[in-house]
Amino acid sequence: MSAVIHIESLTDSFCNYLKFEKRYSPHTVLAYQRDLTDWQLYLQEQVGVSLLNEVKPVMIRSWLASLKDKGVTARSLVRKISTLKSFYKYLLKSGQVDASPMAQVTTPKMGSRLPAFIKEEEALQLGQLLATTAEDWKGLNTKMLVSLFYTTGMRLSELIQLRESQIDLPRAQLKVLGKGKKERILPLTKEMVELIGSYREQKKGQFDSDQDWLLLTEAGKKLYPRYAWALVNKVLGEATTVQQKSPHVLRHSFATHLLNNGADLNAVKELLGHSSLAATQVYTHNTIDKLRAVHRKAHPKG
Secondary structure, X not given: OOOOOEHHHXXXXXXXXXXXXXXXXXXXXXXXXXXXXXXXXXXXXXXXXXXXXXXXXXHXXXXXXXXXXXXXXXXXXXXXXXXXXXXHHHHHHOOOOOOOHHHHOOOOOOOOOOOOXXXXXXXXXXXXXXXXXXXXXXXXXXXXXXXXXXXXOOOHHHHHOOEXXXXXXXXXXXXXXXXXXXXXXXXXXXXXXXHXXXXXXXXXXXXXXXXXXXXXXXOOOEOOHHHHHHHHHHHHXXXXXXXXXXXXXXXXXXXXXXXXXXXXHHHHHHHHOOOOHHHHXXXXXXXXXXXXXXXXXXXXXX
């Protein structure tokens, strides 16, 4: 390996390799090229290095640390590390280097993306909007979908598959079949019991059908995901400021609001049908923020 190989010349040959041999898209090749150019500039301007054999693992770690200090996200750092790993893999394959300094560079853990949820005051606004929804079948389905998602925390797939036989109104509960065919019992509020009872009665008069599915479209067919998503998306857009407007947002809101109001984490885990507590702990983010706010407001040294 020559001691006078400039990184810049190798970057050009690497990008040609990605373009012509790997057949990467121009957009992807450009992203690799930008990452490598930024890295070269740092080495030249901050470390005074431009030759391949002068690059040490500590210099790469220093570059990544400088990016983190500038506010670059963990996701972007992971991408830049991936770029350098691919670059050195190419150099190893082509015999330009004997070892990769990237073997001593660790990839930072990606932070969990916090689930989107509606504010508690927006949940009240949502209830007020549903109270004025048209009494046609689409309006009734909107009420049922939003109310069931928010009061039970069910997944979309679970609600779509919900059958009449799974509803136990006298006991104010329903049974769902979750992931891994695991059954769980979900309690119903008094209002939800009344809404389901009313819906079932109107369904009998609306459709001449012996289908066991709880929710039906205007055509009397089993509800399907896109139909449910569209109704929830529309009403969330009218009553809330949340950017994501999917049924899952209501499931997230169900969990977050329960925890904010003192619910036990293990109880929420069971209601959501999570197999591990770690999956439920993501919903404690807002609870912790709320406790911090209370502490700052109430504590004399907050």
